[in-house]
Amino acid sequence: MQNIEPNMIMKEELNLDWANLPFGYVPTDYNVRCYYRDGKWGEIEVSTSDTINIHMAATALHYGQEIFEGLKAFRGRDGKVRVFRMEENAQRIRRSAEGLCMEPVPTEIFCEMVRKAVELNARFIPPYGSGASLYIRPLEIGMTPSVGVKSATEYLFMILVSPVGPYFKTGFKPTNICIMREYDRVAPKGTGRFKTGGNYAASLKSGNHAHELGYSAVLYLDPRDKKYLDECGPANFFAIKNGVYITPASESILPSVTNKSLMALCEDLGIKVEQRHITVEELAEVEEAGACGTAAVISPVGEIDDIDTGEKYIISADGNPGAVSTRLYNLLRGIQLGEEEDTHGWNTVIENI
Numbered sequence: 001m002q003n004i005e006p007n008m009i010m011k012e013e014l015n016l017d018w019a020n021l022p023f024g025y026v027p028t029d030y031n032v033r034c035y036y037r038d039g040k041w042g043e044i045e046v047s048t049s050d051t052i053n054i055h056m057a058a059t060a061l062h063y064g065q066e067i068f069e070g071l072k073a074f075r076g077r078d079g080k081v082r083v084f085r086m087e088e089n090a091q092r093i094r095r096s097a098e099g100l101c102m103e104p105v106p107t108e109i110f111c112e113m114v115r116k117a118v119e120l121n122a123r124f125i126p127p128y129g130s131g132a133s134l135y136i137r138p139l140e141i142g143m144t145p146s147v148g149v150k151s152a153t154e155y156l157f158m159i160l161v162s163p164v165g166p167y168f169k170t171g172f173k174p175t176n177i178c179i180m181r182e183y184d185r186v187a188p189k190g191t192g193r194f195k196t197g198g199n200y201a202a203s204l205k206s207g208n209h210a211h212e213l214g215y216s217a218v219l220y221l222d223p224r225d226k227k228y229l230d231e232c233g234p235a236n237f238f239a240i241k242n243g244v245y246i247t248p249a250s251e252s253i254l255p256s257v258t259n260k261s262l263m264a265l266c267e268d269l270g271i272k273v274e275q276r277h278i279t280v281e282e283l284a285e286v287e288e289a290g291a292c293g294t295a296a297v298i299s300p301v302g303e304i305d306d307i308d309t310g311e312k313y314i315i316s317a318d319g320n321p322g323a324v325s326t327r328l329y330n331l332l333r334g335i336q337l338g339e340e341e342d343t344h345g346w347n348t349v350i351e352n353i
């Protein structure tokens with residue numbers, strides 16, 4: 001791998017069609033890497049290559065030792081670049097590492113590498129007003145060759161970035177989701193709490209099935225009793241019931257940074273929060289529902305269809321997102337873009353880019 005010094009050469013300005021970028025991979029100038037070998041993390045390396053060199057028997061490839069994160073950087077109205085809550089992602093990937101018996105990346109290394117990845121790819125940060133952002137994808141993989149099942153002793157932690165377009169190209173509008181008891185994504189005390197690729201592999205079949213039926217996502221139930229709501233594939237679930245923000249308490253879902261932020265904003269706004277079991281039947285009594293995660297902040301839900309019982313829970317009869325969801329969405333987006341005061345100190349401003 002080529003290890004280059006971050007250079008000061010002025011790069012030409014990009015003319016990407018920011019507002020129409022997909023949520024996909026767009027090659028950028030640099031990525032950053034750090035190896036754990038001989039019991040310690042090495043120097044942070046900068047690379048221009050978008051491939052990695054990995055042993056064909058590495059534990060990441062055979063036994064799923066792979067964990068990742070997702071966060072975003074935004075160019076604000078004031079021209080500043082802000083990364084949202086990176087310490088939360090740094091802590092979460094450490095918990096994921098412990099869950100999969102991998103080496104946890106020190107928070108300082110994680111944060112320094114996020115800064116570096118953003119700084120080095122500054123020309124890929126979409127302009128303010130485009131609705132687009134710079135998606136930051138940290139990942140860690142087990143590199144040690146092993147045919148027997150055991151955890152690696154060598155790891156690669158790396159961060160790639162990619163500009164991504166606005167999630168809602170046609171506006172902040174509800175979509176329909178479904179409940180299917182035919183599939184489980186994770187086990188009751190399994191890896192659902194950790195952000196690992198295996199959970200995603202296990203959700204592809206059900207996700208594709210839901211898409212074929214015209215739904216945007218599956219709302220998974222708790223895998224033990226199939227009685228309570230869990231989460232929506234790559235996003236947490238919340239609903240508004242009698243003006244209260246309710247969101248599932250479960251040991252098989254990923255603690256979403258967006259959900260945590262929305263709960264904090266609710267407290268600020270005097271909206272009561274309950275994190276508890278939510279039964280499927282309770283969906284008949286909610287005024288609003290949404291999926292929340294870094295990609296969309298909030299993806300409002302219009303209707304939830306229970307495929308097995310035939311029950312259809314109509315959440316939004318007029319096809320518009322609810323008032324609370326809209327308020328929370330605007331407030332959180334405003335904080336990320338520097339338009340609303342960051343009273344919780346969630347943003348890290350990356351200087352001089």
Ligand SMILES: *Cc1c(COP(=O)(O)O)cnc(C)c1O
Nearest residue numbers: 234235236254256257258293294
């Ligand atoms: C990443 C992820 C989320 C969303 O988490 P955020 O930190 O809000 O982006 C929700 N559920 C699963 C399973 C995830 O992997």
